[in-house]
Amino acid sequence: MCGIVAYIGNKQAYPIIINGLRRLEYRGYDSAGVALHNREDGNMHVYKRKGKVQELVDFVKKKPIESTIGIGHTRWATHGKPDNINAHPHLSGSGRLAIIHNGIIENYDSIKKALIGEGHSFTSQTDTEVLIHLIEAIQERDNLNLEEAVRVALSQVVGAYAIVIMDKENPNQLIAARKASPLVIGIGDGEFFIASDATPIVEYTQKVVYLNDEEIAVVNRDGDLTLKTIANELKTPFVQQLEMNIEELEKGDYEYFMLKEIFEQPTSITSAMAGRINAGEGWIKVGGLMSTYDKIAAAKRFIIAACGTSWHAGLIGEYLFEELARIPVEVEYASEMRYRNPIIGTDDVIIALSQSGETADTMAALEMAKKKGATLYGIVNSVGSSIARITDAGSYIHAGPEIGVASTKAFTGQVTVLALMAINLGYERGRIPRSYYLQLISELERIPEKVQTILEKNDQIKFIAGEIKDISNALYLGRGYNFPVALEGALKLKEISYIHAEGYPAAEMKHGPIALIDENMPVIIIANNKSAHEKIVSNIQEVKARKGQVIAIVTEGDTVISEIADYVIEIPETDEPLSPLLSVIPLQLLSYHIALMRGCNVDQPRNLAKSVTVE
Ligand code: F6R
Secondary structure (H helix, E strand, O other), rough: OOOOEEEEEEOOOOHHHHHHHHHHEEEEEEEEEEEEOOOOOOOEEEEEEOOOOOOOHHHHOOOOOOOOEEEEEEEOOOOOOOOOOOOEEEEEOOOOOEEEEEEEEEOOOHHHHHHOOOOOOOOOHHHHHHHHHHHHHHHHHHOOHHHHHHHHHHHOEEEEEEEEEEEEEEEEEEEEEEEOOEEEEEEEOOEEEEEOOOOOOOOOOOOOEOOOOEEEEEOOOOOOEEEEEOOEEEEOOEEEEOOOOOOHHHOOOOOOHHHHHHOOOHHHHHHHHOOEEEOOOOOOOOHHHHHOHHHOOOEEEEEEEOOOOHHHHHHHHHHHHHHHOOOOEEEHHHHHHHOOOOOOOOOOEEEEEEOOOOHHHHHHHHHHHHHOEEEEEEEEOOOOOOOHHHHOEEEEEEEEOOOOOOOOOOHHHHHHHHHHHHHHHHHHHHOOOOOHHHHHHHHHHHHHHHHHHHOHHHHHHHHHHHHHOOOOHHHHHHHHHHHHHHHHHHHHHHHHHEEEEEEEEEEHHHHHHHHOOOOOOOEEEOOOOOOOOOHHHHHHHHHHHHHOOEEEEOOOOHHHHHHHHHEEEEEEOOOOOHHHHHHHHHHHHHHHHHHOOOOOOOOOOOOOOOOOOOO
């Protein structure tokens, strides 16, 4: 949450920063701002606007933007409402220092009171302004250079931060630091780029350094990069090569990233399997699993920790590991797990699922489990992210950048990797026979082409969306492997169309939610389970008997449900453990079209942001 971009070098900073902020807008779009240093007048020019980056661009037109150094920010509001004043950058008391910040300074209130006691006054309600005042106060009080003052100040703050600071009197240097919020430095030819992730950097350089927690980087115009810890220990920067290309960051011919990402799924699922499966030769090998095989195979229990859509994928993981590998699984909301005192030991394996690899709650749950001696396994999309780095082993899902705030291809990538792991473990542990192992492998390899056939039903799904777009509520029902898909379908609808939706296990309906059903309540039933077909038919009859409108996701050729449901969307047949990979696709498209028809911005839904680096 919140996007940071900074530049120092010999190019014009403003276009690089604006371009980068547009790429990071998925992290927040409450306000945007830049600070630039004009060499001629020696002044720092700060421009800030409530709203999206475009509002800032419109505001800055015709204003002086000449500068080869600058910092920029796109905000997801935490402290202080979204307005021009609370927008970043923020200035120190003298106006000499400017800061951009992602994270939360938890003890800002006590620091602020102390600073007010010393005569400071503040213009915004933000914790960020307090931090830059503190840095300047320390600098003046202890006669320190900026880097030293940043170090001392950061040792006094509690909370999370990724910051970049610019000094009007030293326009040849930027100072960056991180703790629990991501920051990456791109190393160009005599220039540096600093950003919350690599997307603003990749078109300029492939060489990057990911900052670790409590590290401070000083980058100078002469090309010098110094890395130290807050404890003043010198570190050698670990330079990595980016694996990302610029086309992945563009919408191409699609109107929205979300639609592009939904349509990318045949490719992204294939990428999640690449090198890990071979139906011809009859094997699955998951590299990360092999490297920790002894610990994983000996695990008493898997605990899957995640948030949101990733948590839904984790629930499918529970069904997969328990059924195929016979390993007991618990699925935890990371935000709850971190504050309980769960019983975790050295023979537990914690599997963290995260698209961004930066979700604060998931990171905190992992840190806690690490202290308790558990083995940590990450299933992550963002290469080099914090979760990827803290885990003992893991598997990237290789979905490519996911920019639409509503997660789609990351979900199917996560489920694909979980399926690969469960099948692999099930076979290695002798829990599934070779014939079933081979069947699942060949079926998994066919999933991308089956997803493609569902995507070809886009027009039909759009038609159904048009029929129900004016609803105020929706109920999603599913059984077994498709219960988590019902939860995911409901989440997709509510987050991008603002329609209230709930997901339930289909059989739970009669324990309460059935009271909601009348002619105004559409019920979306995922009905492609082979094992519970008759029971699902009964559930549909129960809904119809109460005049509910039924939209059913069924297996091709299911004439029974087709006769009783109001609308059916047919999807190809597959083995039940893999069925979520197909049944979720029409639900993603349905939500997309409903949201669009209601005039919602599907890529940037209100109040939301991707990469939730705050609690
Ligand atoms: C929903 C969505 C969120 C994320 C959640 C976890 O569409 O995107 O619910 O799934 O914030 O994020 P990651 O997977 O990055 O840890």
